Amino acid sequence: MSVATPTSPAPRAWLALLRRHETILLLVLVAEWLFFYWAGTSTNRRGVVVGFGTLDRQFDILRHTCEIGLLALALTPVILTAGIDLSVGSLLGLCAIVFGGLWRDVGLSIPLAMALTLTCGAAAGGLNAVLITALRLPPLIVTLGTFSLFRGLAEAITRGAVTYTDFPTGFLALGQERALGLPTQAWVFAFAAVAVWLLVHRTTLGRSFRAIGFSPEGARYAGLPVNRRLAFVYILAGFIAAVAAVIYTARLGQAKADAGLGYELFAITAVVLGGTSIFGGAGSVHGTLLGVAAIAVLKNGLASLPIVIRLNAAEELSGVLTGALLLVALTASVIPRIVSRLRPRPAPPVSVP
Amino acid sequence: MAPPLLELRQLAKSFGGARALRGVDFDLQAGEVHALLGENGAGKSTLIKIVTGAHQPDRGTIRVAGELVDHLTPATAHARGIACIYQQPALFPDLTVMENIALRLEAGAPFARVDWKGRRSRAVELLRRIGAEISPDAEVRSLSMPEQQLVEIACALGAGARIVIMDEPTASLTQKEQHLLFAVVRELRRSGVGVIYISHRLEEIFALADRVTVLRDGETVGTNPIAAINEAALIRMMVGREMTQIYPPSEAAPTEVALELRSLGCAEAGVTDVSFQVRAGEVFGLAGLVGAGRTELARILFGLTPADAGEIRLHGQVIHPRSAVEAVAAGIAYVPEDRRRHGVVLELPIAHNMTLAVQRRLFPRGWLRTEAEQSLALEFIRDLAIKCTGPDAPAGSLSGGNQQKVSLARWLATKPRLLILDEPTQGVDVGAKGEIHRIIRRLARSGLPVLLISSDLPEILGMSDRIGVMRAGRLVGVLPGGSDAHAVMAAALGQEQGAA
Structure with missing residues (x-):
């Protein structure tokens, strides 16, 4: 379980902590960061430090990561219940358009447009929830459907051509300025991370997600309201996707129908990299955060390596390495099982020919 | 030859x-x-x-x-x-x-x-x-x-x-x-x-x-x-003739009627027209062959396949549980037959398993309280003599008998008003079986009505104050406790009395 209890003797506890997925991932992240700090930082002709090692670059990484990070937070409870939500990226796009439209075309104030956008996100999540719980359709299929539906709606509203721009500077500060020394949206992300962490690790709701993920029938026989709990995680995912949409719009200063295209896959990758089992039950929010960070640092660090800049291959390489990182992490988690299987066992008795 | x-x-x-x-x-x-x-x-x-x-x-x-x-x-x-x-x-x-x-x-x-x-x-x-x-x-x-x-x-x-x-x-x-x-x-x-x-x-x-x-x-x-x-x-x-195991004697002094079923039926579950009463402090055994409708009856009472005919009265109050959530709220506890799939969540720690059905009462504001959970778990581990390395051990690491006790503890923690036990000692070793029997007796003595479903005929005969026999989804007879095995088996098989 992800919440360790200090009952085992100290040396064994240390060993257990060291073998935990999250610890290994943290070490990988630190190594990654140090490597890029060493290889990706340089001094230009005017004697100014540029590249990965600058504070500006670090903040830049943070800004670019918040939206995918939010989606990964949204997906963690979903995947803990052994579900999946492929529609969050499309919903980000739809919510961005809804937000832009409410502000510019309908003429609502920014706060009101925001509030309605968040409601819209929750409602879209509610659609997933109804299809999954009331009609008992598999989450993969339902959200594959809404994945197309939400993106299609966004394109229909804008006819694929309209881009909402010229948002007021006060709103753009959310995505482009700093507050209390950090990028503004980092505070939103931090708040969401703490909230989801508490939800998953400290409440009875989080406990039920795990029970449902491990054994939906077992949870039902324990008298847990399985459908209500499932509905909750999908509605929450929709809501958080809408938050991500608002931040996305503020960061880029524009809302387009293709906002968040493919983000759901990055988010799922981060969750799984963070040690949450795709089969449900096991996993943690801090693991997800580490997974998000590992991917973000890898992506942006590569872009600051001189050789990569010369070859202009940052996108390609980051795709390859993110994939490799995920596969290595997944393989590492099954190695103990394989090793124990390879251990010599007493030979089976010889059977009669 | x-x-x-x-x-x-x-x-x-x-x-x-x-x-x-x-x-x-x-x-x-x-x-x-x-x-x-x-x-x-x-x-x-x-x-x-x-x-x-x-x-x-x-x-x-x-x-x-x-x-x-x-x-x-x-x-x-x-x-x-x-x-x-x-x-x-x-x-x-x-x-x-x-x-x-x-x-x-x-x-x-x-x-x-x-x-x-x-x-x-x-x-x-x-x-x-x-x-x-x-x-x-x-x-x-x-x-x-x-x-x-x-x-x-x-x-x-x-x-x-x-x-x-x-x-x-x-x-x-x-x-x-x-x-x-x-x-x-x-x-x-x-x-x-x-x-x-x-x-x-x-x-x-x-x-x-x-x-x-x-x-x-x-x-x-x-x-x-x-x-x-x-x-x-x-x-x-x-x-056979003799009992192979010693059962703790019944000390039931049954008082008022706790559970009453009136012509209960459910077409989906294949249960028809079941009526009987269970008194507080009484162990009511349900005998019958596999497929006779006993588990199905339990599932009706627990709201998993809601009844479509008849009436359930629990302590005088008519209830109609349409889901397990409602049944639990009404005070019904069901220790299911399939321990590994339904009785416990194998991957969750013992302590988490035990509090799954009492989350609302133990954690009224929704925040988990580790100390309360641990002390509840330790209490049941001691009380039911569960052999384990501690409350954080996953339920799947326990032997069958101890898993069954965890499943039982989960429901005792709810302080139920009706306890349904479905094959509580199936696949359990002899020692744990005796312990579970003593626990059942103790619960009955404290005034809990117990519905005991078992295919183990000596267990039904040894533990029950009265025995209901089911066949093909119907209750075909209620026999007094201490009835002989022939009578129960004959009823379960659908043979006329008097042949023996």
């Missing part, structure tokens, strides 16, 4: 602490239908699994056609002509009959050409041999259950089976379908095949079998030619 097709001597097998077989003797002649009879848990399934090579016996010998076999695997059992027809045939529903037969019988060379003509003629021949009128081109999905069983039998014959085991083949068949199956069994007998026939239905055994062997508590009670025995004697052999 030729050696018997199959000869088993002093076969023994234990699972953990539970002794499934203690010394079984059995033989099967060519051209014979030999019925195997016994209560649930008498060891029939284990015996079949040993003969088909799925389990290895701890002791004893197996001879097939006179030849000593000292290690039977599913493959060698198959090669020696042993085949088993299960209740639910394991065929590929989307393939045709012909293809299914071919898959069983053809050694697959990866790139060999398919000999469709040969396949067809073999299928036609095998189906003709058992007198089945099934088209070889029919998709298995479109066949009825007995037709699928016939295809299984055809496969067995095609593989040269000399010993055919049929495990409750008629359990889900209609009257007409049964007659079709019986004709095939007689046909097999005529062709010199030995048939081991397992069934709970005595009338079938008398209609079909040449000899009958009764198992009880993992031992052979006796083998008799069918002509030399009657139903009453068979029942007597099945239930």
Whole structure:
């Protein structure tokens, strides 16, 4: 379980902590960061430090990561219940358009447009929830459907051509300025991370997600309201996707129908990299955060390596390495099982020919 | 005289602490239908699994056609002509009959050409041999259950089976379908095949079998030619005379009626018109054969398959639970039969398992309180003597008996007003079984009404203050506690009283 209890003797506890997925991932992240700090930082002709090692670059990484990070937070409870939500990226796009439209075309104030956008996100999540719980359709299929539906709606509203721009500077500060020394949206992300962490690790709701993920029938026989709990995680995912949409719009200063295209896959990758089992039950929010960070640092660090800049291959390489990182992490988690299987066992008795 | 097709001597097998077989003797002649009879848990399934090579016996010998076999695997059992027809045939529903037969019988060379003509003629021949009128081109999905069983039998014959085991083949068949199956069994007998026939239905055994062997508590009670025995004697052999275990005495001083069912029914669950009362502090046993509707009744009470007829009164109050959530809110606790799938969540720690049904009361604001949870878990671990490394050990790491206690603790923590126990000691070793019995007594003494479902007849007789017997979804009788086993078994089997 992800919440360790200090009952085992100290040396064994240390060993257990060291073998935990999250610890290994943290070490990988630190190594990654140090490597890029060493290889990706340089001094230009005017004697100014540029590249990965600058504070500006670090903040830049943070800004670019918040939206995918939010989606990964949204997906963690979903995947803990052994579900999946492929529609969050499309919903980000739809919510961005809804937000832009409410502000510019309908003429609502920014706060009101925001509030309605968040409601819209929750409602879209509610659609997933109804299809999954009331009609008992598999989450993969339902959200594959809404994945197309939400993106299609966004394109229909804008006819694929309209881009909402010229948002007021006060709103753009959310995505482009700093507050209390950090990028503004980092505070939103931090708040969401703490909230989801508490939800998953400290409440009875989080406990039920795990029970449902491990054994939906077992949870039902324990008298847990399985459908209500499932509905909750999908509605929450929709809501958080809408938050991500608002931040996305503020960061880029524009809302387009293709906002968040493919983000759901990055988010799922981060969750799984963070040690949450795709089969449900096991996993943690801090693991997800580490997974998000590992991917973000890898992506942006590569872009600051001189050789990569010369070859202009940052996108390609980051795709390859993110994939490799995920596969290595997944393989590492099954190695103990394989090793124990390879251990010599007493030979089976010889059977009669 | 030729050696018997199959000869088993002093076969023994234990699972953990539970002794499934203690010394079984059995033989099967060519051209014979030999019925195997016994209560649930008498060891029939284990015996079949040993003969088909799925389990290895701890002791004893197996001879097939006179030849000593000292290690039977599913493959060698198959090669020696042993085949088993299960209740639910394991065929590929989307393939045709012909293809299914071919898959069983053809050694697959990866790139060999398919000999469709040969396949067809073999299928036609095998189906003709058992007198089945099934088209070889029919998709298995479109066949009825007995037709699928016939295809299984055809496969067995095609593989040269000399010993055919049929495990409750008629359990889900209609009257007409049964007659079709019986004709095939007689046909097999005529062709010199030995048939081991397992069934709970005595009338079938008398209609079909040449000899009958009764198992009880993992031992052979006796083998008799069918002509030399009657139903009453068979029942007597099945239930035995003396109790094999000491049960804690009942101290029930039942007071007011706690649970009352009035003509309760549910079409979906196959339960019809069940009425009885359970008093506070009373253990009400529910006896019956597997499939008699006892678990289904429990599922109705627990809201998993809501009732569509009749009334449930709990402490005078009419309730109609439509989900487990509502049943729990009404104070009903259900310790289910399938411990590993329903009783506990194997991957969750013991402590989490125990608080799953009391989350609302223990954590009223939704925040987990680790100290409260740990102390509740420690209390139950001590109280029920659960053997574990601590409250954080996953439930799956425990033995069956201790898992059962965790499941029980989860429901005791809810301070229930009705406790339903479904096969509470199934697959539990003898020591834990006794402990669970003492716990049940203690709970009843504290005034809790207990509904005890068990297929273990001595357990029902030893633990219950009164015994309801179910058959085919109906309550067919309520007997006083201390009734003798014959009466209960006769009611469960649908035999008239007075024969014994």
